[in-house]
Amino acid sequence: MLKTLTKPDTLIAAALMAFAAYLMWHATALPIGWDGARGPGGGAFPFWLSAIMFLAAAGIFMRSLLAGVRPEDLKPFFEPGMLGPVLAVTLALGLTIFLMPIIGAYLAIPLFMFWYLRFYGRNGWPVTLSLTLITPVALFFFFEVALLILLPKGITEPLFFPLYAMFF
């Protein structure tokens, strides 16, 4: 029983059921039925669709439970040995996004690239350094100079004042 409950298929269906229930609860903040002359209330569409999603997920959940553990369920959900790399890249991405408003995109992104290219991808120094150094320059000219979209700079903001003076 525990094995059928902890199958990825069952777990994901259960998570979707929980999320659908949360969405249904959230949608009830606005009327979910007929709202006078304004027609269906603002909560109706999200509420009833979340309800259908809940039922669909419940169906998947029940089906998965009733099917028991079949041979194909025994093969690992992640390719053997590949969960580590996937987790490492995900965490590095999270850290990069976390650091962007603090140390600025122009430090956080090259740091990420440096780690990925050199330590994760095991590329040589020429590839690593050239990409790590060219990318921020290209980003600056494309987004800030051409599109006037300012990327977050955090504490590195003062370093950009001379550049602003030059280009704007």
Next chain:
Amino acid sequence: MEILSLLGQGFATSLMPLNIGIVIVGVTLGLFIGAMPGLGSVNGVAIVLPLTFIVPPASAIIFLAALYYGAMYGGAISSILLGIPGSSTAVATTFDGRPMAQQGKAGLALIAAAGASFVGGTISVILFTIFAAPLADFALKFGPAENFALVLLAFTTFVGLGGDDALKTIAMICLGLVLSTVGLDLITGQPRLVFFDMPGFYAGISFLVLAIGVYGIGEVLWTLERSRIAPTVTAAKVTYAELRSAIVTLARTWKTMTFGSVMGFFVGMLPAAGATPASLMAYGIAKSTSKNPETFGKGNIEGVVAPETANNAASTGSLLPMLSLGIPGSPTTALLLGGMVMWGLMPGPMLFSEQPDFVWGLISSLYTANLAAVLINLALIPLFVWALRMPFSVLCTMVLVLCIVGGFAPDQRMHDVWLILIFGIAGYLLRKADYPMAPLVLALVLGPVMEQSFRQALIAAQGDVTTFVTRPLSGMFIALACVFFLLPLAAKLRKHRHAVQSG
């Protein structure tokens, strides 16, 4: 005749120097993206869309359409040279493309793929030109009830024809539709589903955030998990003699090509079908109607030609309902639609009367994109061979950095970048558990249209739900939707009865 003069005016737009340049850049970029294993047109459009702010909206759409085209051509390159499909749309091309490469005929296979793509693209663009305006005219009669029924029909094709698990498809459609309601209510303006009272949710969840998450970060994680061993690249040279003999061989396959183009175009129009099933179907039919079917899978050139005409024709086909009805025929066109809405060019019948310059400019640009794609494809083959040797980690960093920056750029909010990461992880896990991603993205794009038309129709009918079935057109769409919806059930019943009879 009227079509020809409109098309002529369109060429006046698409042959402007800026737009020619844009088509060339778009096609080239698309070819590279398509050629990279793991990245297809939908990933390319999702990742590159934020960069198109640099040109005016009309040119941006022309650029993305050119990229879409280029990616369809490019998919064949890695199918042939690596034996790994550049995207799912080029899976069928590996069946005979790879054996040809192993027999030392990689050059011939690449030329055949490019030539077939060109034929498929051209025939389908002609069909597109003929059908686009009449379909839009027809759609002018649609009211809210018809629009709702049509969107519903689009979703039920996923349940009936998508080939994925019906319950999982329904769950994803509903999730996408509910996520589209986050933010301010369209009619009353009240906030709803503002999770954890975070101000970032008041503006809603942009389709781009979901698309970059799922097709950018999710795709990289997905490919990362499967990319332990680097594949070997087959060398390919294209000589003039080969080019000439390839064209002669291609001409002999005109029946396969014509059939693949027409079928691909119509299959491509269906939201759930599209280029992947179209190419597989074309391959299957070419094989079963061939005089020597046993040579298929061993390097028969028709096995390259059939899927390549069909997948290019399907990509044009999927543009037709997007432009004329506002219902995208594929995830990639869903992103194009989202982009057009963002730029204030609402696709649908009104666009044809209000912005004819843009519509016909776009249609005529498909002709130029097609021509540019075949020429650039053939000219740059050595470059593709070189690019395919690029370490996978280099490609991954580029894509991930573009995802982060591209997700931030449109609204300049870190909130969106975090959402991209969350959608990326969730999309990756859901995809591993066989949940289809295309209906999720389509639902988020179509959600506002669906809800608005549903509520308007009900208000107009004073709450009478039968309005959806009593109006003839809407009733017809609903009836068709029911058929699609019940298809998986019928298939199951038949299988069950079969099992009972034979058991």
